[in-house]
Amino acid sequence: MRKRTLRGLDLDVLEGRRALVRVDYNVPLDEDGTVRDATRIDATLPTLRHLLEAGARPVLMSHLGRPGGKAVPELSLRPVASELEKRIGVPVHFCSDITSDGALDASDNLPAGEILLLENTRFHAGERENDPSFAAALARLGDLYVNDAFGSTHRAHASVVGVPDRLRPAVAGLLVEDELAALSRLRASAERPFVVAFGGAKIGDKLPLVELFLDRADTLLIGGALANTFLAASGYETGESLVEDEALPVARDLLDRPGIELRLPVDLVVGPADGEADETRVVAADRIPAELAAFDIGPKTRDEFADAIESAATVFWNGPMGWFENPAYADGTRTLAAAAARAAEHGAFSVIGGGDSARAVHEAGLEDRVSHVSTGGGASLEYLAHGSLPGLEALEDA
Ligand code: ADP
Ligand code: MG
Numbered sequence: 001m002r003k004r005t006l007r008g009l010d011l012d013v014l015e016g017r018r019a020l021v022r023v024d025y026n027v028p029l030d031e032d033g034t035v036r037d038a039t040r041i042d043a044t045l046p047t048l049r050h051l052l053e054a055g056a057r058p059v060l061m062s063h064l065g066r067p068g069g070k071a072v073p074e075l076s077l078r079p080v081a082s083e084l085e086k087r088i089g090v091p092v093h094f095c096s097d098i099t100s101d102g103a104l105d106a107s108d109n110l111p112a113g114e115i116l117l118l119e120n121t122r123f124h125a126g127e128r129e130n131d132p133s134f135a136a137a138l139a140r141l142g143d144l145y146v147n148d149a150f151g152s153t154h155r156a157h158a159s160v161v162g163v164p165d166r167l168r169p170a171v172a173g174l175l176v177e178d179e180l181a182a183l184s185r186l187r188a189s190a191e192r193p194f195v196v197a198f199g200g201a202k203i204g205d206k207l208p209l210v211e212l213f214l215d216r217a218d219t220l221l222i223g224g225a226l227a228n229t230f231l232a233a234s235g236y237e238t239g240e241s242l243v244e245d246e247a248l249p250v251a252r253d254l255l256d257r258p259g260i261e262l263r264l265p266v267d268l269v270v271g272p273a274d275g276e277a278d279e280t281r282v283v284a285a286d287r288i289p290a291e292l293a294a295f296d297i298g299p300k301t302r303d304e305f306a307d308a309i310e311s312a313a314t315v316f317w318n319g320p321m322g323w324f325e326n327p328a329y330a331d332g333t334r335t336l337a338a339a340a341a342r343a344a345e346h347g348a349f350s351v352i353g354g355g356d357s358a359r360a361v362h363e364a365g366l367e368d369r370v371s372h373v374s375t376g377g378g379a380s381l382e383y384l385a386h387g388s389l390p391g392l393e394a395l396e397d398a
């Protein structure tokens with residue numbers, strides 16, 4: 001899917017014009033309202049700097065959390081305005097009533113070299129409903145549209161789909177362009193051996209992808225709670241482990257496919273289901289005690305999975321190998337992150353997608369050592385599965 005990009009626009013198209021930019025500032029906030037992790041803000045800085053340097057006037061819209069169509073003060077984007085101002089070093093104004101004439105004045109009168117951030121679009125029910133009058137109210141705040149919110153591009157919401165339908169040019173920002181370059185390489189032209197690792201807990205979301213990669217990947221490694229579901233589907237006792245019962249028939253069907261290398265853990269770290277992690281132990285995958293839960297892949301599995309990843313030419317990894325937020329169960333996930341970084345050092349193309357997986361790689365300090373970390377969880381999976389996203393469809397063709 002070839003879309004018009006911000007990088008491809010002539011600078012004179014940008015100069016002096018209001019660029020209405022959809023960003024993904026759905027950042028975690030501390031109780032006192034300060035931004036705890038600014039990764040998503042930083043990810044948009046290249047696009048914002050590009051716009052400012054070209055003399056465009058950026059007007060930013062984003063959602064934050066799930067306020068359910070009404071104003072929820074704790075989910076205000078106001079703290080994000082000050083955080084962005086610190087990071088980009090130019091004045092960032094804030095507008096709370098985004099459908100009012102005041103918002104129109106604020107965008108019209110925005111000085112060159114400064115930024116306007118609009119309040120949480122999900123304070124309005126029209127955002128999720130892609131309501132035409134809400135989309136039109138937003139569209140009048142810009143002269144052109146830029147999508148730099150890769151993590152929201154799978155949502156057919158007003159700020160993602162309705163607004164670009166009303167503005168031209170409507171282009172992909174630098175972050176979105178980057179994401180598409182990495183993910184389309186995985187879809188279309190992955191060099192072999194291609195090793196794919198899946199884990200995490202959103203089992204229903206991931207099974208279709210396991211299926212998608214069955215014929216494309218040379219080896220599929222399965223860990224995390226996803227592996228528990230496959231172990232249960234193989235007829236093993238899984239004790240108190242997290243297993244998704246509705247997914248069992250699909251998992252059984254995938255295991256029965258001939259000629260597929262789908263690797264499940266051979267050993268696991270187990271502990272009490274209540275999370276009291278001082279009693280952890282390693283067991284063989286077919287020996288999970290009935291009263292315990294599997295929370296991480298075991299040391300043999302870690303070695304095997306790491307070897308597979310390090311000998312790959314292309315790596316895609318989505319979903320933590322265990323309950324990594326608990327240090328007692330973080331080794332599997334850390335081992336895979338390190339293996340993905342080493343693979344990249346050997347010249348492999350290694351990509352990590354998924355919100356929690358991206359956080360694990362960030363916490364391990366390995367973000368810059370892999371080829372690409374996708375900022376979008378659901379969006380990256382949906383793009384890999386379908387090769388398109390609603391918010392991309394809404395942009396102009398190249
Ligand atoms: P991502 O956001 O990377 O796509 P998911 O949202 O699917 O990943 O899953 C991440 C969550 O899965 C993490 O919170 C992690 O603690 C949990 N998880 C992984 N393995 C297990 C397990 N064996 N048991 C319980 N939770 C697990
Ligand atoms: Mg997640």
